[in-house]
Amino acid sequence: MKTARRPLLLIAPSLVFLTALFAWPLIFGIGQAFTGTGGPTAAHFQRMLDDPYFWPAARNTALLIVVLIPLQFAFALTMALLLRERPRFSGFYFYLWVVPLAISDLAAGLVWLAVFTDRGYLNSVLSSLGFDGYSFLSHENPASMFIAVVIAELWRATSLVLVIIVAGLQGIPKDYDEAAEVFGASYWQRLRHVILPQLRPSLQVALILRTILALETFAVAQALTGRNMPLLVGETYQWYDFLQNPSVAAAIALMILTVSLLAAAGYLRLMRDQTGSPR
Template sequence: MPLSTMNAGPAVSAAGPAPTPTRSSATARRRSQRSGGALLIWAFALPALVVYTTFVLVPVALAAVYSFFNWNGLGALDRFIGVDNYARALQDPIFLGAMGNNFAIVGLSLAVQGPLAIGIALLLNRNLRGRALIRTLIFVPYVLSEVVAGLAFRLMLPPGGPVDSALTSLGWSGEKPLWLADPSVAFWTLFAVITWKYLGFAIILMLAGLQGVPEELSEAASIDGATWWQTQRYITLPLLGPTIRIWAFLSVIGSLQLFDMVWILTGGGPLNATETMATYMVEYGNGRSQVGYGSAVAVILFVVSLVIALVYQRFVLRRDLRGAITRG
């Protein structure tokens, strides 16, 4: 959703001003041209609108309706229970724990992946031997499907598995942590795998952003005697701002909706240590046949994501998106 909103932004702004000149004129021909333009806009927008309505708006609305019922997914929707499902979710320590995990991943992603990605991107932006190869390698994890990557880690991480053997051969002779089976360790294992998976994407994004920083500025700075560090700190980073803000936005939304990797790697376990709102939703809505309750969780997840997305766009992305979605 956030991606489509942003993509739609510039398109709307480009289409927006176009009809204005015709507004001043009143000739029939112009009017017909104008209505022809509107027709064209509708013709282009209609398929997307139909798809968006059918597969996004209607399901969201249906989930909202289901969430007020005690419904097992079969039979008639006839046991209205008001907001009981919501009350239950917000009182369930497991759901609150799942929500906590989501926010922990949001925070950790921003605090760890961001600086790491910027640092690596700055390094890769210099003239290095084999730079293209390194860039490709860094991007590989992101290209792998979540399921393939998740299964690979599941095969590597059991007690005495390849990872443990590798650590032993590197000189760690003692007991290894139970990477996926120890509830106090599994969350960090998960976060490490997510970081491995998504860091490449962040780096590529940052590198693309760096391409937009004019070299003249760095040249001018170095003529004025700025060191490499000063150039990065006072010129490159500020100009990379829009990219960083967009990356952070994608990262936050992705972290809130995190599902696939967790589902494959731990299934939310052990003892719910890696549960996220999305895995909780699937476990209860689907696994335990409580579709009404699962829908309530889905609505909570949707509202949390939507509020954060809107607030972020309103206050953080405001300048970056000016004219696109902040103004009509």
């Protein structure tokens, strides 16, 4: 009996920690979202849907994911494959590329604010070349605002995908790649049929993490655009801090959590191997 209880005693601190850090706030947030002064209600979700900023925020968040994720994976995979060839100073390139990983979201937003603001570095360069300045972050130019946020997020968060893919490539024996090359397979054939299938678990983890984190994009967009380009997490902050309505904020947060779980489940199902079990 004592032997059977020993594993429970060993994991008890972790269970207490996870309960305090995740389970209780989740239960409390669900209660806030579905409870009003008169008892259970869906009024907070209705107020969320009626908010004029909600649908633009949902559209911007979805568009950011659709544009940002493929770009990040394309850049990260290209950089990881270049590092795999062990070029000269490859270690230096790796550390240079992962520097943004050590920078906070808000700091990254402020860095790119100095680039894109009306009197920033980009307009200074344009002026020196004889071009008129451009208000990249003006509410009158939503396309340039969106591009600025994409560039800032691309610079800040691609390093996370790069680290995961590089770690995955470390576990792939080069023997398979060399054997395929001996049998006449081109580089693109080896990439498609040898490297990427073995890299699937790492790509799966990176895809889930980046989608969840893209859903939570806030500080970079807040620093660059304020509320001119609303995002879902930004609306959660607005309802909680400025509008003093934690119940609607909890409703938005619960919706983000639901989308995150559905996205993770979809990726796990989509990226199964031919035997039907996740790799």
